[in-house]
Amino acid sequence: MHLYVHVPFCHRICPYCSFHKHTPGGHDLREFFRAVVAEARAAARQVPVVPRTVYFGGGTPTLPGRVVLEEFLDELRTVFDFSEVAEWTVEANPRTFDREKVRMLLDRGVTRVSLGVQAWDAGTLAVLGRDHAPDEARAAYRVLREAGVPSVNIDLMFSIPGQSLETWEATVAETIALGPDHVSAYNLNYEEDTEFFDRLTRGEFRADEENDASFFLRADALFTAAGFEHYEVSNYARPGHHSVHNQAYWDGADYLGLGPGAFSTVAGRRWKNVADTRSYVRLALAGGRLEREVESLTPDDLRRERIALLLRTSAGVPVSVLGASGEAKVAGLVGAGLAQAPADGRLRLTPAGRLVADSVAVELW
Ligand code: SF4
Structure with missing residues (x-):
């Protein structure tokens, strides 16, 4: 946590x-x-x-x-x-x-x-x-x-x-x-x-x-x-x-967010606190409900999010997380100079790939 x-x-x-x-x-x-x-x-x-x-x-x-x-x-x-x-x-x-x-x-x-x-x-x-x-x-x-x-x-x-x-x-x-x-x-x-x-x-x-x-x-x-x-x-x-x-x-770890407008994700459930400070203070002090925009994240939602976030890092994303359709696209990304050939089971982007990391992530979903 x-x-x-x-x-x-x-x-x-x-x-x-x-x-x-x-x-x-x-x-x-x-x-x-x-x-x-x-x-x-x-x-x-x-x-x-x-x-x-x-x-x-x-x-x-x-x-x-x-x-x-x-x-x-x-x-x-x-x-x-x-x-x-x-x-x-x-x-x-x-x-x-x-x-x-x-x-x-x-x-x-x-x-x-x-x-x-x-x-x-x-x-x-x-x-x-x-x-x-x-x-x-x-x-x-x-x-x-x-x-x-x-x-x-x-x-x-x-x-x-x-x-x-x-x-x-x-x-x-x-x-x-x-x-x-x-x-x-x-x-x-x-x-x-x-x-x-x-x-x-x-x-x-x-x-x-x-x-x-x-x-x-x-x-x-x-x-x-x-x-x-x-x-x-x-x-x-x-x-x-x-x-x-x-x-x-x-890495997709659980986190608890306190304060107005803060996001939390705990055990596959995500919510945003009320993003109005006066309402937040009033509700929190009265023991009222602060959660807004509550969503349940499926394992696939979490997997996609993990791919998008880890692709932005030098540690890269484990190839095993990509699934068969994602894995099939790896060679194309390597050929286009956007990714390095996978090493130690992880896919890492090149500097050119990092410039377009978000669109590469969508391609791998
Ligand atoms: S308004 Fe406040 S939070 Fe936003 S960038 Fe400026 S100093 Fe940071």
Whole structure:
């Protein structure tokens, strides 16, 4: 079992973001966390929760003040058994933490911080509507290192309107020079119900797959030359720093999601929590039903999902999972330069194949 906690608050809303998030507004953050603990207690009554990994995402989990977060962590630790946690990640944005807050997180078991940087140049950050300057992100990274966080991830984004390949290379180079343990480099997606999607629809922005491919391949070349393993389409790690939580998700492990809009998958059943924070708090505190969009996943649903997720990884997908019709297509993919010839019973994509991993997965279903 793996645990995810969604904290939906952000100081400013980025125009490309499709996650469930909003500004704190009139929300009482202590009450919000009381609601999460109430949900946790209700879950613990249904199923034993001994998480192997914990992931606090958002939103900005480091936005609440140190004391509020500390009370929440201390309370949560009385609900679940955290003795088997191998990795505990907290997403963080620059300007939302200081050394004391990071020390408190480490004291309570956090082992990994994922810092939302996106770019190291002011121009790209302005297009993205980020609320931090490059120097603030540099200072935030130093705080994490000086506090002794065992594993630090830097989140980057590419193929952003106005971003040149040279600017992207400079962002990659500065990231490498800082020496993080892990880097997530995401291709900007134009998601519905975002300001960026509207601007794309109006013709102000243009999605360009060739551009995406150049940025992707450049990052692959620079990060791997610097000693990172490109172990998933969007993820690079130094040896020993793969994200255990993400790997479990790609492997199809069960996970429990707490918080508004959080997804859970437990024993073939998937649901999404009510994605409205006020309703979430009210219902959780009253012991009401939080689950929405409940679906039962068949073994074939889970198999297809596993193929799609594992194909994106350097570990690849076991050939045995593909079934006869999938196996029959392997030679064609190898011939087209999209996949390597299977080795140790697993099918792995080539860099060219990873660029089109999702459509290869559909072909193999
Ligand atoms: S800080 Fe992250 S979660 Fe918040 S709006 Fe920006 S991208 Fe979305």
